[in-house]
Amino acid sequence: MEILYPKYYKKFSCIAAACPDSCCQEWDVDVDPESAQYYRSLQGPLGDRLRQVLQDTEDGTVMVIEDRRCPMWRQDGLCQIQAELGHQALCQVCREFPRLRHDYGDFMELGLELSCPEAARLILSDEDRDWIAETTAESGEAEYDSETMASLLRSRREFSAFLDTTSLSVPEILTVLLLYAHDVQEELDGGATAVLQPTQNLADGILFAKQSHSVPLQEFFLGLEILTPRWEQRLQQPSATPDWNGQYKLLLRYFISRYWLQAVSDYDLLCRVKLMIAACILIGHLGGNLQETSQLFSKEIENNPDNVEAILDGAYTASALTDLNLLGLLLN
Numbered sequence: 001m002e003i004l005y006p007k008y009y010k011k012f013s014c015i016a017a018a019c020p021d022s023c024c025q026e027w028d029v030d031v032d033p034e035s036a037q038y039y040r041s042l043q044g045p046l047g048d049r050l051r052q053v054l055q056d057t058e059d060g061t062v063m064v065i066e067d068r069r070c071p072m073w074r075q076d077g078l079c080q081i082q083a084e085l086g087h088q089a090l091c092q093v094c095r096e097f098p099r100l101r102h103d104y105g106d107f108m109e110l111g112l113e114l115s116c117p118e119a120a121r122l123i124l125s126d127e128d129r130d131w132i133a134e135t136t137a138e139s140g141e142a143e144y145d146s147e148t149m150a151s152l153l154r155s156r157r158e159f160s161a162f163l164d165t166t167s168l169s170v171p172e173i174l175t176v177l178l179l180y181a182h183d184v185q186e187e188l189d190g191g192a193t194a195v196l197q198p199t200q201n202l203a204d205g206i207l208f209a210k211q212s213h214s215v216p217l218q219e220f221f222l223g224l225e226i227l228t229p230r231w232e233q234r235l236q237q238p239s240a241t242p243d244w245n246g247q248y249k250l251l252l253r254y255f256i257s258r259y260w261l262q263a264v265s266d267y268d269l270l271c272r273v274k275l276m277i278a279a280c281i282l283i284g285h286l287g288g289n290l291q292e293t294s295q296l297f298s299k300e301i302e303n304n305p306d307n308v309e310a311i312l313d314g315a316y317t318a319s320a321l322t323d324l325n326l327l328g329l330l331l332n
């Protein structure tokens, strides 16, 4: 099986006590059934504590946070389970975070989640953006429609090559992306093969763009589930003028690697591209340090499947996410 991952993937190492926003706070931890059973079987004070903090819900077992922190987080910043039983005793989510795995049956793509500050630092640093391909002895069957996957792989490759070499500004690149995504969507729906035409795509975008304001976009995100007060405060702040520096191309590259091929599951690329574009625009308008703002965005949005679903649905229904509004925000 072929396994692909960005060069920075293997460089990741948790910075633990130096982390500015630990993954051990603010989230309830989903505990896989095997770990939950093991934790409940433990003897002594650790087992007693785990039996106390594990809760069964209709979606599975969770470790419920107390005072906005994981109850197993010790005062010295270490995890009590890891300290007493070792890394392998962690439940699956804690063992794997922030590693992402997209398994398509006969090939797999790995990545890191932007919601971890250390991963965000690696994702948004330019030096390790190349991809590595490894072949393992394992083999698997393709779990997708091969024609759809071929279209998605080709179009992603085409757009990524453009992203690597273009001298267009970030808003212009996002405009080309939106128009190109319409063409790729048409291809997925049975139409002609999409051809990336940056000059034409940009001219079309300029033609359609209307005067827009970022307030409806911020209000749309305020209507989603909110985890932390600081995210709510950021969304309520007046919009900043985006500083569209080159780091946004790295951010876009991350979104493309995370979402483009997922369209193979439901043949819908356009709503995912709108998610990427809305994310870049929102992060730009929230201002502040790009790494910190995009990490918070990811923690609030990408790590909450309900929020991701609401954006994918909203791509076709929410006025803040119409093509005209997005183009207006990019080009005016």
Ligand code: SF4
Residues within 6 Å of the ligand: 013, 014, 015, 016, 019, 020, 021, 022, 023, 024, 097, 098, 115, 116, 117, 118, 119
């Ligand atoms: S968010 Fe990342 S760096 Fe911070 S504690 Fe968790 S894994 Fe480590």
